[in-house]
Amino acid sequence: GENVEQHPSTLSVQEGDSAVIKCTYSDSASNYFPWYKQELGKRPQLIIDIRSNVGEKKDQRIAVTLNKTAKHFSLHITETQPEDSAVYFCAASRGNTPLVFGKGTRLSVIA
Amino acid sequence: GAVVSQHPSWVICKSGTSVKIECRSLDFQATTMFWYRQFPKQSLMLMATSNEGSKATYEQGVEKDKFLINHASLTLSTLTVTSAHPEDSSFYICSARLAGVGEQFFGPGTRLTVL
Numbered sequence: 644g645e646n647v648e649q650h651p652s653t654l655s656v657q658e659g660d661s662a663v664i665k666c667t668y669s670d671s672a673s674n675y676f677p678w679y680k681q682e683l684g685k686r687p688q689l690i691i692d693i694r695s696n697v698g699e700k701k702d703q704r705i706a707v708t709l710n711k712t713a714k715h716f717s718l719h720i721t722e723t724q725p726e727d728s729a730v731y732f733c734a735a736s737r738g739n740t741p742l743v744f745g746k747g748t749r750l751s752v753i754a
Numbered sequence: 755g756a757v758v759s760q761h762p763s764w765v766i767c768k769s770g771t772s773v774k775i776e777c778r779s780l781d782f783q784a785t786t787m788f789w790y791r792q793f794p795k796q797s798l799m800l801m802a803t804s805n806e807g808s809k810a811t812y813e814q815g816v817e818k819d820k821f822l823i824n825h826a827s828l829t830l831s832t833l834t835v836t837s838a839h840p841e842d843s844s845f846y847i848c849s850a851r852l853a854g855v856g857e858q859f860f861g862p863g864t865r866l867t868v869l
Binding site for chain 1: 788796797798799800803845847849856857858860861862863865
């Protein structure tokens with residue numbers, strides 16, 4: 644089955660700097676790669692996703708890149724703000740299979 | 755659109771009792787629902803996949819006789835934790851998926867504490 648590795652497990656950045664979180668996946672048939680933000684005690688919130696027919700997608704300060712050949716995808720947050728502090732999870736699926744999550748990255752944005 | 759509700763949001767029970775958690779898709783029909791468990795400071799771990807009208811598919815290591823899943827309609831799936839023990843204390847989150855779409859919509863979660 645699918646296996647998703649996520650790095651780093653914790654990340655601290657100064658407000659205004661950029662943050663990058665990286666994930667690798669094992670199943671070459673996976674074609675859907677979402678990123679979730681989860682605050683303490685709450686449900687994961689989808690912040691951006693990308694499908695395998697696209698190499699990059701951007702939404703304001705958030706972007707995701709996908710390298711199908713290397714089987715890795717990354718989340719980029721620019722101009723970080725304190726409210727970006729949370730745990731971020733990457734995930735992968737074939738579309739008709741359940742999402743498999745990475746272990747998460749705890750992002751702290753220091754004002 | 756694509757709202758998923760979960761009830762209760764939290765529950766405290768005594769060891770040995772059973773607890774039922776409901777997951778509802780409010781504005782769409784979900785042919786497939788998923789149940790995840792999340793321990794503190796850990797990731798979401800898939801417990802089972804539930805398809806309407808058929809038996810749930812459990813992940814390796816998840817006891818199907820302990821975690822009973824029923825998906826009787828296209829908008830409701832239930833998870834019953836039978837004979838709960840303190841080690842079952844966790845955050846249980848359901849999600850629902852539209853047919854043919856990869857995105858899963860998550861419920862708000864249920865925090866179970868077993869004393």
